[in-house]
Amino acid sequence: MTITPNSAVPPGTLMSDEAYGALRAAAALWVGASVLITNSLGKVLIQHVDYRDTCLLPGGAVDKGESPAHAAARELVEELGIDAPIDRGLAVDWVSADTVDTPAVMRFPGEILHVFDGGTWDDERIAEIRLPPHEITGIEFTEPARLPDLLSPADARRALSALRARINATGTVLLENGRPIAPGVLDRLAVLRTVRPHHHLPWHQGPAPRELTVTQVWAWLFAPDGRVLILLDPGTGSAVLPGGKPEEQDRGDPVSTLRREADEEAAARLTSPLLLGHVTDLPGRRAYLRYAAALTGLAPARPDPATGHTYARILATPEQAMDLFDWGPPAAGQLAAVHRARRQLGIPVAAPQPVTELTGDIGFGPGRI
Template identity: 65%
Template sequence: MTTPLPAELPGSAMTDEEYGAYRASAALWAGTSVLITDQHGKVLIQSVDYRDTCLLPGGAIDKGESPAHGAARELHEELGVHTVIDRGLAVDWVSAASSNAPASVGFPGELIHVFDGGTWDDKQISAIRLPESEITAVDFVEPARLPDLLSPGDARRALAALRARINAAGTVLLDNGNPLAPTTLDRVGILRTPRARHHFAFHAAPVTATLTVRQSWAWMFAPDGRILLLLEPDTGAPCLPGGTPEPEDHGDAVTTLHREAAEEAAAHLTRTTYIGYVSAPGPAVARVRYAAVLASVGPAPVDTATRRTYIRVLATPEQALQLFDWGPAASDQLAVVHQARHRLGIPRAAQQPVTELTAPTAW
């Protein structure tokens, strides 16, 4: 019996043994990584006793083992937990030339499957039990710290997988950690700079008379339930549209909001509704929050205050919160946002990729 050669060698034939040897000569290693975050969006990394850079949980796939089973086994061996692994985030081809492995290892290149380990609460984190050797410590770190703590390729892969998880676009293909088809989040480099930490209390109530309104921001809904989010072009940092009161606003926070939305994003709003305010320890100020319906966006403007042209995207409210570091009160604000969305007659957004608004749009 003979087996046809691959397409690149037409017209030839080889025995099963020859074909097997041919395929084995091109074989790659196979490995797994598991992306786990805490409830504040920080990524779990491991310190190990055999290298000076950290790793995501995971490791080599055993003979005859599927990548998903290998990932679950590694989590049990390394963290002492049993977790169902059923969602892929990325598959990365790691070339032999990109590795610092000694020549004696004969590293042929590797396919690494990155799986979603989920968001762990305090109970799950407290259940971690490290083995006697290999894993010396675990920590949850800001995504922007990954390039400082992991090898360059591992950091690229971890950030690409995290963006794929946020983007909800399915499993992405990587080449040495770089997406073959970069998304908006990849192109902007979202989460490559530290998120601003704003662990402030949210109050679903009118601003008290003792507080001065310092900022006016809004959750601006498109008809499909997604909201307008602005990304800084040089850092990828996200923000809701809105800003600081100016004298011409005459102390009216809604006027501030509409002016800032036009200046930052050429966004025009209808049905603006107040939902609450955020307060922080220290100065007696309030940062008010609104919900509103997007009527249209014009050509991307240069913001008069920052001299930047923001990248405008539509994202679900849940996607937006993954890009912020708002602490425990974020869930309180999100619940009120969805109540306001319902009152405005806007449907809940389906899970979908983040979309950039590159041209004027009217709804």
């Protein structure tokens, strides 16, 4: 049998090395690298620069023969005077040529942008920042929801997608023009698109003093794997713990408030709650109680009577939950109390993992989530 060439075979299979190299070079893209850095409050480091009217994450172009990770580390030294290891990717973004407004003479071919995790910097590391004499005119740490006001639209989308990937512990996510090609629940609801409520309130263990008015009861509700139930508002993307305000029908019993609110907001069933402690408002007149309990099940989600919203329900580690809140330094004491209660309930430490969205009717018996 004689085999003849098929004219439908892609030309690459018949090309010389020279022709194939020329073809690939004609499709070349730019490559860039940036670094996502946060402070202890979850705010993102951005740079003000002298060559554009929008801010940027630290980073820049990848030089010839340089790896993206090496470029990111080099840019940190050049722009912030900080020598830090760069060894974890958050996102790789394909930026198409037709989505960027560049001068025609620049002949922008499109770009692959790598976003690396610079970690959380404490006050000591931040104090070590030294800006160069030109290009970088200043830095600030900003609330994630303000990124669209300070960065270009594409840069803000990319930064928020990378931040959600970091919180979600998904590994490196793939983006197209700043948008995940496989969006998860945090992306779908655009979590962090609205400013997180600022609740840097003092934490106290134990019951609230009698002279304080209890105006809120929330709970850390544990699944068997050590993760907790978090509610996401579909309208704002804001995250809250299950719970709410006491009502007359609760007859002054905070546990009754908690059970009613957990059912109304999350259709959640729970074991007997353990009191963790309380936070107080700054005038010191009101108390907000915090409990912990084990989840026994969830019915299908339904609209909350108080808001009319049907919350998205996710399981997240307690640490992931804290990344979604702005509770300030006092949150460390509350988190420690959460883990003490977890041990008392006989629940293991949750392994780092992506959040899980919960839908339908779910039981939490042995062998379940």
